[in-house]
Amino acid sequence: MAISPPSERLWWKEPVHRVELVWIIVAFLWGLVMFFMMIYWHATGQQNLSTETYRVTPNAYYAKVEADVAQWQVREMNGVPVVKPPAGADIHLIGRMWLWYPVLELERGQTYSLHLSALDLQHGFSLQPENINIQVHPGYEHVLKITPDEPGEYTIVCNEFCGLGHHTMLGKILVVDR
Amino acid sequence: MGSTVFRTCPTTGLKVDLNAQALIKANAVAAVVFLAIGGLFGLSVALTRWPAVHLLPADWFYLALTAHGLDVLLLWIIFFEMAVLYFASAILLNSRLAAPRWAWAAFALMLLGGLITNVSVLQGQSSVMFTSYPPMMAAQHFYLGLILFAVGALIGCGVFFGTLVIAREEKTYQGSIPLVTFGALTAAVIAVFTLASGAIILIPTWLWSLGLISTIDPLMYKLVWWAMGHSSQQINVSAHVAIWYAIAAMLFGAKPLSEKVSRTAFLMYILFLQLASAHHLLVEPGLSSEWKVFNTSYAMYLAVLGSMIHGLTVPGSIEAAQRARGFNKGVFEWLRKAPWGNPAFSGMFLSLVMFGFLGGISGVVMGTEQINIIIHNTLYVPGHFHGTVVAGTTLAFMAVTYLLIPLIFQKEVMFPAIARWQPYVFGLGVAGISLFMMGAGTLGVSRRHWDITFSVAQFEFNYPPTAFLMLALNGLSAIAAALGGAMYIVVVVASVFFGKAVTDKITLTAPAGPPVSGQVAAYGSAGTLRLPGTIVLVGVFFVAFVLYYFVNWKYLSEVWPMR
Numbered sequence: 008m009a010i011s012p013p014s015e016r017l018w019w020k021e022p023v024h025r026v027e028l029v030w031i032i033v034a035f036l037w038g039l040v041m042f043f044m045m046i047y048w049h050a051t052g053q054q055n056l057s058t059e060t061y062r063v064t065p066n067a068y069y070a071k072v073e074a075d076v077a078q079w080q081v082r083e084m085n086g087v088p089v090v091k092p093p094a095g096a097d098i099h100l101i102g103r104m105w106l107w108y109p110v111l112e113l114e115r116g117q118t119y120s121l122h123l124s125a126l127d128l129q130h131g132f133s134l135q136p137e138n139i140n141i142q143v144h145p146g147y148e149h150v151l152k153i154t155p156d157e158p159g160e161y162t163i164v165c166n167e168f169c170g171l172g173h174h175t176m177l178g179k180i181l182v183v184d185r
Numbered sequence: 186m187g188s189t190v191f192r193t194c195p196t197t198g199l200k201v202d203l204n205a206q207a208l209i210k211a212n213a214v215a216a217v218v219f220l221a222i223g224g225l226f227g228l229s230v231a232l233t234r235w236p237a238v239h240l241l242p243a244d245w246f247y248l249a250l251t252a253h254g255l256d257v258l259l260l261w262i263i264f265f266e267m268a269v270l271y272f273a274s275a276i277l278l279n280s281r282l283a284a285p286r287w288a289w290a291a292f293a294l295m296l297l298g299g300l301i302t303n304v305s306v307l308q309g310q311s312s313v314m315f316t317s318y319p320p321m322m323a324a325q326h327f328y329l330g331l332i333l334f335a336v337g338a339l340i341g342c343g344v345f346f347g348t349l350v351i352a353r354e355e356k357t358y359q360g361s362i363p364l365v366t367f368g369a370l371t372a373a374v375i376a377v378f379t380l381a382s383g384a385i386i387l388i389p390t391w392l393w394s395l396g397l398i399s400t401i402d403p404l405m406y407k408l409v410w411w412a413m414g415h416s417s418q419q420i421n422v423s424a425h426v427a428i429w430y431a432i433a434a435m436l437f438g439a440k441p442l443s444e445k446v447s448r449t450a451f452l453m454y455i456l457f458l459q460l461a462s463a464h465h466l467l468v469e470p471g472l473s474s475e476w477k478v479f480n481t482s483y484a485m486y487l488a489v490l491g492s493m494i495h496g497l498t499v500p501g502s503i504e505a506a507q508r509a510r511g512f513n514k515g516v517f518e519w520l521r522k523a524p525w526g527n528p529a530f531s532g533m534f535l536s537l538v539m540f541g542f543l544g545g546i547s548g549v550v551m552g553t554e555q556i557n558i559i560i561h562n563t564l565y566v567p568g569h570f571h572g573t574v575v576a577g578t579t580l581a582f583m584a585v586t587y588l589l590i591p592l593i594f595q596k597e598v599m600f601p602a603i604a605r606w607q608p609y610v611f612g613l614g615v616a617g618i619s620l621f622m623m624g625a626g627t628l629g630v631s632r633r634h635w636d637i638t639f640s641v642a643q644f645e646f647n648y649p650p651t652a653f654l655m656l657a658l659n660g661l662s663a664i665a666a667a668l669g670g671a672m673y674i675v676v677v678v679a680s681v682f683f684g685k686a687v688t689d690k691i692t693l694t695a696p697a698g699p700p701v702s703g704q705v706a707a708y709g710s711a712g713t714l715r716l717p718g719t720i721v722l723v724g725v726f727f728v729a730f731v732l733y734y735f736v737n738w739k740y741l742s743e744v745w746p747m748r
Contacts, residue, residue, distance in 0.1 A: 026719075042486060
């Protein structure tokens with residue numbers, strides 16, 4: 008029994024049933040499939056998260072955000088500046104208690120370098136209804152290339168708990184046709 | 186406490202060290218108290234998430250969520266695991282417990298630490314969630330309590346190791362330790378790794394909260410914290426798999442199909458689980474893809490392989506034992522005629538099935554580097570771990586309680602009708618919680634979020650209507666689970682304090698038919714005749730696993746291209 012010592016002392020030499028062996032082999036091979044699937048997707052898949060990251064102070068990063076706003080603001084939405092950068096530009100988005108700033112207006116089918124960082128605490132970039140979720144840290148500037156493929160109004164929810172106003176923290180990305 | 190007094194168990198004939206028995210009782214009782222408190226917090230969280238009910242105000246919601254994680258994920262589980270460690274060492278090995286004074290000190294430290302951290306949360310200054318990610322800072326005694334608790338648990342592990350050494354020295358058993366003790370040893374080895382990781386990160390964080398250290402790097406914190414936070418879940422897995430084997434042995438006299446395979450599967454946990462920290466860092470900046478792929482897969486899924494092996498060998502050992510006990514007809518007579526009215530069996534089998542299908546499959550899928558993009562920090566995550574820690578670990582612990590009450594507390598289980606239904610009510614509720622939270626998460630709903638209608642936000646946004654339905658169903662499921670939890674607590678408390686004393690031998694084993702000889706090999710599994718039922722079960726599991734895995738790649742391929 009499993010609650011008493013093995014009946015035979017040389018249990019590591021015992022013969023094993025084919026069913027157990029076959030299952031071990033199947034499970035092991037399935038593990039390999041899942042392992043190489045991740046590598047395969049890096050080679051061929053369209054959705055791989057960039058690892059390009061820089062250390063940055065929150066103040067220095069905030070200055071870059073303000074520079075984007077000064078340069079490319081086109082209007083306001085609910086009191087928040089709407090920034091429309093040229094296709095292919097580097098754009099800076101900041102998460103802070105409790106707003107994603109600024110609103111971005113992007114063109115469908117264009118690729119942008121999106122920079123993400125946080126001013127105060129950790130925040131969670133959760134783009135809805137796409138359901139793209141990326142963790143955002145203060146002190147780290149994360150650069151990813153994104154290509155919006157459908158026009159529409161997208162919402163950035165904060166999905167990392169960031170204090171009592173966490174559930175009020177939203178932002179917008181507007182995707183328009185060229 | 187200095188001298189060792191034994192009693193002889195009338196049912197098993199084992200010598201029971203009364204020190205060990207008292208410690209098992211104390212740790213189990215503390216565990217159940219924290220389960221009751223944490224469970225109530227959990228119910229209030231689920232009822233707040235249900236938009237039509239929205240029970241708590243925001244500040245209380247975040248407080249209750251922090252307390253829920255602390256009380257059930259940490260205190261209930263680790264206290265119960267201490268009871269399991271003392272049982273699997275002193276009792277199963279027929280030995281005295283090493284250093285009972287140290288074991289009591291461990292218990293006192295854990296209790297003190299748990300209370301201090303609970304107080305800090307209830308004071309309202311530490312609603313930082315169980316994970317307490319910096320730069321968000323809790324009150325200093327939040328961290329202090331956790332550190333004391335971890336030190337206590339570490340001492341408890343030391344007592345367990347000491348008992349193994351004593352039992353070997355004093356030759357209280359022949360040959361190798363039993364498989365269940367081996368599983369407990371696995372849990373204890375992993376516990377040392379995780380508790381040390383916890384100390385390494387929580388001590389500087391505590392100093393930071395006292396103003397003695399200027400900053401804690403948020404990324405470094407997460408990497409080390411999750412070496413405790415996730416690896417400790419594998420303490421739970423090892424412990425509840427050991428309990429599955431123990432219950433199968435006590436009810437059916439089941440022996441492992443082969444000792445070699447089951448022990449190797451446990452060993453794989455020790456060798457590969459420490460990499461699990463990566464599961465929480467897959468969409469983090471600053472870490473390479475190579476690091477993420479290797480670590481998140483436990484080095485090519487070798488720890489997953491361990492769990493998949495147990496997924497065959499546990500039901501397989503029950504099937505083999507049942508067939509030998511006369512239930513040899515067709516594919517499933519062994520399962521149909523299992524003691525479904527015995528909560529120790531029904532709880533154990535529901536735990537096994539739900540851990541595999543709900544917790545296991547979802548865990549591997551969401552731990553895939555790229556797929557994590559569409560899952561990270563959504564309600565899918567708590568959906569997954571309620572499938573592992575609640576449906577798997579908690580239900581297994583509840584099931585074994587029904588055996589510990591007569592064997593260790595020496596009391597009859599009171600209210601047998603309530604006990605009979607308890608695993609089903611709790612299991613159904615937890616299955617709902619797990620599934621509906623995963624459903625809401627697939628629709629994008631954020632975890633740890635008070636108001637999914639965003640009624641006072643700067644912009645307007647609503648999740649799809651189906652998400653609201655999911656959260657309502659989650660609320661209903663939580664009520665069922667809370668009812669099942671309350672049934673458990675009523676039965677345990679009533680039996681322990683008011684139950685009739687058990688003095689004679691009791692029958693643990695389930696009723697059997699006329700024995701069939703030659704079904705189960707005495708040595709290794711090679712001579713065991715056939716296990717068609719188990720083959721069907723793991724076949725269904727495997728097909729579900731593969732389909733669900735690729736469905737999620739399909740979902741991923743539909744979101745915005747990014748690189």
